[in-house]
Amino acid sequence: MIALLVNGQLRADCTSAIDAQDRGLHYGDGVFETMLLQNGKVRFLTNHYARLKAGCERLAIPAPTDTTIAGDVELLGRIAAEGVVKLIVTRGVGGRGYRSTAALTPSRITSLHAMPLSDGAQGIAVRWCRTRLARNVQLAGIKHLNRLEQVLAQNEWHDGQIAEGLMLDTEDEVISATAANVFLVSEGVLVTPDLRFSGIRGVLRDQVLVKAVSLGIEVQERAVRAKELLNASEVFLTSSVRGLRPVVRLDERTWQIGPIASRLLAALST
Amino acid sequence: MIALLVNGQLRADCTSAIDAQDRGLHYGDGVFETMLLQNGKVRFLTNHYARLKAGCERLAIPAPTDTTIAGDVELLGRIAAEGVVKLIVTRGVGGRGYRSTAALTPSRITSLHAMPLSDGAQGIAVRWCRTRLARNVQLAGIKHLNRLEQVLAQNEWHDGQIAEGLMLDTEDEVISATAANVFLVSEGVLVTPDLRFSGIRGVLRDQVLVKAVSLGIEVQERAVRAKELLNASEVFLTSSVRGLRPVVRLDERTWQIGPIASRLLAALST
Numbered sequence: 001m002i003a004l005l006v007n008g009q010l011r012a013d014c015t016s017a018i019d020a021q022d023r024g025l026h027y028g029d030g031v032f033e034t035m036l037l038q039n040g041k042v043r044f045l046t047n048h049y050a051r052l053k054a055g056c057e058r059l060a061i062p063a064p065t066d067t068t069i070a071g072d073v074e075l076l077g078r079i080a081a082e083g084v085v086k087l088i089v090t091r092g093v094g095g096r097g098y099r100s101t102a103a104l105t106p107s108r109i110t111s112l113h114a115m116p117l118s119d120g121a122q123g124i125a126v127r128w129c130r131t132r133l134a135r136n137v138q139l140a141g142i143k144h145l146n147r148l149e150q151v152l153a154q155n156e157w158h159d160g161q162i163a164e165g166l167m168l169d170t171e172d173e174v175i176s177a178t179a180a181n182v183f184l185v186s187e188g189v190l191v192t193p194d195l196r197f198s199g200i201r202g203v204l205r206d207q208v209l210v211k212a213v214s215l216g217i218e219v220q221e222r223a224v225r226a227k228e229l230l231n232a233s234e235v236f237l238t239s240s241v242r243g244l245r246p247v248v249r250l251d252e253r254t255w256q257i258g259p260i261a262s263r264l265l266a267a268l269s270t
Numbered sequence: 271m272i273a274l275l276v277n278g279q280l281r282a283d284c285t286s287a288i289d290a291q292d293r294g295l296h297y298g299d300g301v302f303e304t305m306l307l308q309n310g311k312v313r314f315l316t317n318h319y320a321r322l323k324a325g326c327e328r329l330a331i332p333a334p335t336d337t338t339i340a341g342d343v344e345l346l347g348r349i350a351a352e353g354v355v356k357l358i359v360t361r362g363v364g365g366r367g368y369r370s371t372a373a374l375t376p377s378r379i380t381s382l383h384a385m386p387l388s389d390g391a392q393g394i395a396v397r398w399c400r401t402r403l404a405r406n407v408q409l410a411g412i413k414h415l416n417r418l419e420q421v422l423a424q425n426e427w428h429d430g431q432i433a434e435g436l437m438l439d440t441e442d443e444v445i446s447a448t449a450a451n452v453f454l455v456s457e458g459v460l461v462t463p464d465l466r467f468s469g470i471r472g473v474l475r476d477q478v479l480v481k482a483v484s485l486g487i488e489v490q491e492r493a494v495r496a497k498e499l500l501n502a503s504e505v506f507l508t509s510s511v512r513g514l515r516p517v518v519r520l521d522e523r524t525w526q527i528g529p530i531a532s533r534l535l536a537a538l539s540t
Contacts, residue, residue, distance in 0.1 A: 001290075001365075001366070004290050006290065011290070014289060014291060016286045017289070017290040018290055019284060019287070020276065020284040020287040020379055020381065021381075022295065025292065025415075026302075026417075027416075027418060028297070029417070032296075059418070091421075096354065096356055096383045097424075098448060111291075113365075116367075132406060132407075132408070134404030136402060136419065138402070139404070144418055146416035146418045147368060148299060148329070148409060148416045150297070150368040151368045153368070154368040155370065170405055179367070
């Protein structure tokens, strides 16, 4: 970590920054965003804020204003021009017990991290995860703090050649990678799993859908099974931090980087 | 909160006690126990420790030793003779990203709280919750920190006359209350939902099963539907902190405190 803001205040010491009764720690009672900082600005900040706000609304947490978040980001953007900004908003500091008894003030923890090594544009190898995503319409789509499934899934492999793991839900539908959304090209159509029951509605996922439509590519958001993904002519992942990454290997199956991924990569870089 | 230990050290200031990078905060990457302190001792400490250890094993977190936990509890038991001890064990302080890259030292946060008001032995009123419990065999049974479903469920009502809410899973099976296990007496048999897909294996739940068998009561752990619960001759809840609480009302349905609950209440008090 490069820098830390707690409720907008720069904290030199991250080891004693958080209240022991914060409901983020006790219950994962909050949401987060992971954003790309480039030239001192967060890319797609408006979209990240919109998702954060939607997540807060779903959980009945009062969302910070967009100017508050912009202030945090600006402060961190003066410390480093490039990196990853992680923003956590929790319901606040509460007593013992699941119910939030009083009107709480949400906690805001904004941190700046070094950029991960880029591993993507030349294509990545992925695997299937054994860990499944549970289905819950009330939590689907938002980026909440209950992320044990992703933690268990990423701990399934330690082979540095494998960049990501694909996850099925408990009904055998393909939902996403552990930290990215997934797209496939099936009979010329760009398909991405719908996220009614699980998964996170990625900011770059929505950008790719918009770009694809503007390029005249047919798109579908619907249920996807593993077999369809294996038969796809192209597969790629999207993440705000790591961008669009074509998948070139999944176990024995290999792909070339295809025309739709290439066009979208070009469109996103403008 | 009355007192706080972080990794065994008494902390006077709970507002700045936790590392901003603790994985408990970021992902709910950990487990917890909520235990009853009576006469300076934790009731069923061995059983709480066993569940904590089992949860750590499931999540591949190195569990603290039983002597470490006993040390924390003893320290808090010298501060107050009665109360609730909450113990959180997280995977530790890690970097950004779901994967725990290095061998981390787990964090241990042990806190002492005032006893909640007893509301139970004369019978309680409960309701149904709209919030569902998702199914995931990898997380079922253990008391992990991903508790948004319970938070949402408890925030569904604010009527102080209603002590608890009953929760169904996404397949319409009755699993538990928001913070207690549920038992029913169906055709003379004591039944409690099996927890293969969701729910927490309560310490008092297991004690009640053992006591019932020793009293010659037939017991079954199996799937339960709402209709069977409404037709039951007795319904009661169990929780380590609040004990065995007979249910006397669920919406329009009312019950008297029944013979099996009474026998178990007597057996547990010895």
